[in-house]
Amino acid sequence: MAQIPPHTIGYPFTNWSLSKLKEAAEERGIVPSISIEMVRVILDEAQITYQHTKTWKESTDPEFEVKKNESNRFTKRGQQTGA
Secondary structure: OOOOOHHHHOOOOOOOOHHHHHHHHHHOOOOOOOOHHHHHHHHHHOOOOOOOOOOOOOOOOOOHHHHHHHHHHHHHHHHHHOO
């Protein structure tokens, strides 16, 4: 199943993550239960690569850019002075 694109078998995403593969295997009755670590081990042994999921958040604070830039300025100054 890890080598089948998820959208071709009815899932609304284009790549498998370990957690999504685990859930799909359990939902489809391939295994009654399996850990994410075991999924990783099985994929590694079969030399099947997978993508690590990356997430990020966006702020709804209208002053976010100003605050972020000010924070970066203080962080850089602390790194330069060793503080």
